[in-house]
Amino acid sequence: MSESQHDLINGWELVVGLEVHVELATATKLFSASANRFGDAPNTHIDPVTLGLPGALPVLNRQAVELAMRIGAALNCTIQPCTFHRKNYFYPDMPKAYQISQYDQPLNIDGHLDLPDGTRIGVERAHLEEDTGKSTHMGGTGGRIHGSDYSLIDFNRAGVPLVEIVSRPDIRTAEQARQYVTELRAVLLAVEASDAKMEEGSMRVDANVSVHRPGTPFGTRCEIKNVNSVRSLGRAIEYEARRQIDLLETGDTIRQETRHWDENDGRTHTLRSKEDADDYRYFLEPDLVPLVPSPEWIAAVEAALPLLPGARRARLASAAGVVAHSEAVMSVVERGQDDYVLAVAAAGGDIGRALVHVKEAFADEPATPRVPPADLAALTTLEVSGALTATQAKAVLAEIVANGGGDPAAIAAAKGFEAMDTGALEAMVDQAIADQPDAWAKFCAGEGKAMGALVGAVMKLSQGKADGKLVTALLNAKKG
Amino acid sequence: MPERITPTDVAKVARLARLELTPAQLERAAGQLDGMLAHFADMDALDLSDVQPMTQPYPLQNVFRDDVVVEGLDRDEVLAAAPVAEDHRFRVPPIVGLD
Amino acid sequence: MSSHAELPRTAVGIAAAVRAGEVRAVDVLEAHLAEIDRREHQVHAFNLVVAEQARQAAARVDAEVAAGRDPGPLAGVPVALKDNMCTRGVPTTCSSKILEGWKPPYDATVVAKLAAAGAVAVGKTNLDEFAMGSSTENSAFGPTRNPHDLGRVPGGSSGGSAAAVAAGFAAVSLGSDTGGSIRQPAALCGVVGVKPTYGYVSRYGLIAFASSLDQIGPFSHDVRDAALLLDVIGGHDPMDSTSIPLAHPSLVDVLDRGVEGLRVGRIVDLPEGADPDVQERLEAAFDALRAAGAAIVDVEVPAFGYALTAYYLIAPAEASSNLARFDGVRFGMRVDAADTNAMYMATRSAGFGEEVQRRIMLGTYALSAGYYDACYGRALKVRRLIHDDFERAYRHADVLLTPASPSVAFPFGAKGDNPLAMYLCDLYTIPTNLAGHPAMSVPFGTGADGLPVGVQVLAGTLGEVAMFRAGAALERAMDAARGVSA
Numbered sequence A: 001m002s003e004s005q006h007d008l009i010n011g012w013e014l015v016v017g018l019e020v021h022v023e024l025a026t027a028t029k030l031f032s033a034s035a036n037r038f039g040d041a042p043n044t045h046i047d048p049v050t051l052g053l054p055g056a057l058p059v060l061n062r063q064a065v066e067l068a069m070r071i072g073a074a075l076n077c078t079i080q081p082c083t084f085h086r087k088n089y090f091y092p093d094m095p096k097a098y099q100i101s102q103y104d105q106p107l108n109i110d111g112h113l114d115l116p117d118g119t120r121i122g123v124e125r126a127h128l129e130e131d132t133g134k135s136t137h138m139g140g141t142g143g144r145i146h147g148s149d150y151s152l153i154d155f156n157r158a159g160v161p162l163v164e165i166v167s168r169p170d171i172r173t174a175e176q177a178r179q180y181v182t183e184l185r186a187v188l189l190a191v192e193a194s195d196a197k198m199e200e201g202s203m204r205v206d207a208n209v210s211v212h213r214p215g216t217p218f219g220t221r222c223e224i225k226n227v228n229s230v231r232s233l234g235r236a237i238e239y240e241a242r243r244q245i246d247l248l249e250t251g252d253t254i255r256q257e258t259r260h261w262d263e264n265d266g267r268t269h270t271l272r273s274k275e276d277a278d279d280y281r282y283f284l285e286p287d288l289v290p291l292v293p294s295p296e297w298i299a300a301v302e303a304a305l306p307l308l309p310g311a312r313r314a315r316l317a318s319a320a321g322v323v324a325h326s327e328a329v330m331s332v333v334e335r336g337q338d339d340y341v342l343a344v345a346a347a348g349g350d351i352g353r354a355l356v357h358v359k360e361a362f363a364d365e366p367a368t369p370r371v372p373p374a375d376l377a378a379l380t381t382l383e384v385s386g387a388l389t390a391t392q393a394k395a396v397l398a399e400i401v402a403n404g405g406g407d408p409a410a411i412a413a414a415k416g417f418e419a420m421d422t423g424a425l426e427a428m429v430d431q432a433i434a435d436q437p438d439a440w441a442k443f444c445a446g447e448g449k450a451m452g453a454l455v456g457a458v459m460k461l462s463q464g465k466a467d468g469k470l471v472t473a474l475l476n477a478k479k480g
Numbered sequence B: 001m002p003e004r005i006t007p008t009d010v011a012k013v014a015r016l017a018r019l020e021l022t023p024a025q026l027e028r029a030a031g032q033l034d035g036m037l038a039h040f041a042d043m044d045a046l047d048l049s050d051v052q053p054m055t056q057p058y059p060l061q062n063v064f065r066d067d068v069v070v071e072g073l074d075r076d077e078v079l080a081a082a083p084v085a086e087d088h089r090f091r092v093p094p095i096v097g098l099d
Numbered sequence C: 001m002s003s004h005a006e007l008p009r010t011a012v013g014i015a016a017a018v019r020a021g022e023v024r025a026v027d028v029l030e031a032h033l034a035e036i037d038r039r040e041h042q043v044h045a046f047n048l049v050v051a052e053q054a055r056q057a058a059a060r061v062d063a064e065v066a067a068g069r070d071p072g073p074l075a076g077v078p079v080a081l082k083d084n085m086c087t088r089g090v091p092t093t094c095s096s097k098i099l100e101g102w103k104p105p106y107d108a109t110v111v112a113k114l115a116a117a118g119a120v121a122v123g124k125t126n127l128d129e130f131a132m133g134s135s136t137e138n139s140a141f142g143p144t145r146n147p148h149d150l151g152r153v154p155g156g157s158s159g160g161s162a163a164a165v166a167a168g169f170a171a172v173s174l175g176s177d178t179g180g181s182i183r184q185p186a187a188l189c190g191v192v193g194v195k196p197t198y199g200y201v202s203r204y205g206l207i208a209f210a211s212s213l214d215q216i217g218p219f220s221h222d223v224r225d226a227a228l229l230l231d232v233i234g235g236h237d238p239m240d241s242t243s244i245p246l247a248h249p250s251l252v253d254v255l256d257r258g259v260e261g262l263r264v265g266r267i268v269d270l271p272e273g274a275d276p277d278v279q280e281r282l283e284a285a286f287d288a289l290r291a292a293g294a295a296i297v298d299v300e301v302p303a304f305g306y307a308l309t310a311y312y313l314i315a316p317a318e319a320s321s322n323l324a325r326f327d328g329v330r331f332g333m334r335v336d337a338a339d340t341n342a343m344y345m346a347t348r349s350a351g352f353g354e355e356v357q358r359r360i361m362l363g364t365y366a367l368s369a370g371y372y373d374a375c376y377g378r379a380l381k382v383r384r385l386i387h388d389d390f391e392r393a394y395r396h397a398d399v400l401l402t403p404a405s406p407s408v409a410f411p412f413g414a415k416g417d418n419p420l421a422m423y424l425c426d427l428y429t430i431p432t433n434l435a436g437h438p439a440m441s442v443p444f445g446t447g448a449d450g451l452p453v454g455v456q457v458l459a460g461t462l463g464e465v466a467m468f469r470a471g472a473a474l475e476r477a478m479d480a481a482r483g484v485s486a
Ligand SMILES: [Mg+2]
Pocket: A019, A164
């Protein structure tokens, strides 16, 4: 992360907690059997429960619980017996005028997520709840709620299972917030709990932002909503921190409120003041019974977890002798090609070179590239032995990747990349010196740029097969 | 039990419940609710300190559905019963002061 | 019921005759429709009579029999449904303007089970709006009158279902009981009414009043019909998470077991409040069961008297949330306004009656910040005390007897303007709902002005077998006294 963000902003420290809602990848809704599918014609996935029709009753989806437990396990949470509550409030896209959520006894509590640089962000809870329908605001100015003439409601999304993941206020910079969301998304994808697409709304991030002087109590926080990408999350937090600092420095106070991020003007706007604090009248949902995951069920979920991104990065980094948040490790693990790099090493290849090659040349390859690990291993071996220059290796690799494999030695030979022996190279160096006596004189006089002419001449004589580093070494040796 | 319930309390509650009462109705409701709460104060005599709240008449736990899609309701039948529908969706007046 | 005196009167009798091909379902139905024509304009038991649909259903039953197939245990039995049970394509109103004309797109589980058993639904019966009341005076569509005395209430909230059976408009009916809404009107109309153990009958498709208290149950001419109906509508339903996942024993099979050795409890600390005529019938009931071989034992239920308080905080709290969905967005009535919030207010204020609005406010108050602990929270603890007191009592007794209603049917307007006076009608029935236990009201003679009195038989969780044995014994005693051969 950039240094400037580490620094306090004129002595003010930023404090951020994130509430992330993710839609679970189930076939049906949380409490009814309609399809959980995005992007279909409006009101085609509805049933009495989804619409909150009189007489309808909820029945809990076992798979939603399974996925929520997976998220809890992946976030190092304690998975505990829990209950469902009604959160009562009126809104046209909330069919029953209450949301079935979890309140004082959530499914997952007290976990954490480690950022790539090792920073640990606490996870307070990750609870199950149902999603709302979707309102489209008609008339007025461009789909905005304010000034709209009326709204149309589609309940396909209503009742879709959500897990709300609430972080502790451990985030101190906008960059950390971005990294938290990026890492969380990678974890959700790894455990196949959600497709976590911010642009499609299957992952939604709200930020609780406040500022304070270090060592003093936290400041009044504002909740920032409508942040639709990791990038705008950073922008929104930076803007909001600025806004709060400006207020405080002009002797003003912060009102606890919900604010709306506007992508267009790059500012946050008051949505709803919390002065008339919402009175949700939470009470235990009498139409549902307690959820008590058995120790066996919890153990099975934990046992079935795949190796998570953090662990994969650590594994690759230590094998390659680099740091876990190095660019190569990050991008290779993000692509899921870390197993491949390890396979190349296992096939006798040089893991350092393999890591760089995969990062550079395999961006468009699948998690398991078509190139047999043995081929890439052979290539790195030729490099180590000096039989191929870095430049030559790149060219050979490009062809191997293009063909989905191939014998690097053969390709090198076909390209005429046979390594030239030092004797022949020395002869060419002498030839170049003889051809350009004045350049040689200047070089010996310490004029560095004169070397370029000599090296260039050797390259011409060798039709580019000479190893630049070697030529330089010879020239320096001859200069004495 | 809280002491007295005033028309102001009732107005706040009515607002939460999205009910619109005339001042006369508020007065009347306050009087009636106050009378009830006075009667309900009988339970204040009980020592409930170590009594667990009862929320389930018949204790069950872990009641689940399998994650299998079942054909839902017919959209046209449902929208035909809606107060106002448009473009296969439910139409409502502008949503302001709510969000 | 002169017009069909020759036809069997009970569900058991009708189903047997129809299944045997001795009587046609259509004739049974027409006889009941004739009674409706004759007296419904006075009684107003129904919000809606579906004569044509009923005729078609009855014809299908007869066709089944003609084809040599068995239409089921309720073959051709005319049944009336309380108008808070969803019937696909048939208006379901809860006797509220806010749902007037609403046609549910689905059937309640009990409705589907009745149809599958060959029953013939004749109509939707009147109730206190959203089942909130004890007289059926709080119906947006006018009160139901007691067939025994048209100047008096039938009780409530299931007054229409009780009156429909008492008047012979249907052989049996279904009601819902949240605090006595089946047992009290059964007592006032002189019919049998049963509130089963919570979770015995599915609530799917029952428009909720108070989810942790509501149960559906039968009204019938006799105990055997009630048992038959419960055998049909009872049992586990995967659509109701609170439905008990057990197979229930047939209740019809236990009716003739008698009460030899059954322990019948008298609650010594039962709150005062029953009229002398009612009290006298209760004593007669104890005597009858003792005479039939039961042992009468004294039990205590100290928290009984606090039930009214707990109930009138818990039930409205749940109702305030259950009734929030009536917002004019997806179904039912809407009063339009400039914005959604104003539309909510206008719709709900115009759509709900005064008692419903009062209970929504009471419940909202009980749950709101600052009052939850003192109101709702404490009420839940009192509920636990009541439950535990009963459980303790049932270690010494198999069933308990109390009055079902403190008084016989009262005149319209008798409870005046004081909600509490009306609430006291459920003094003896409410504790059962809080405990989640079963209870039934069995007609046991008459009191003041020759009006019916019901005795309430209470039992512990899933104590239906003992309860029906006692109920059947009381009925036999009455039949014997009346010289009717049981
Ligand atoms: Mg939240």
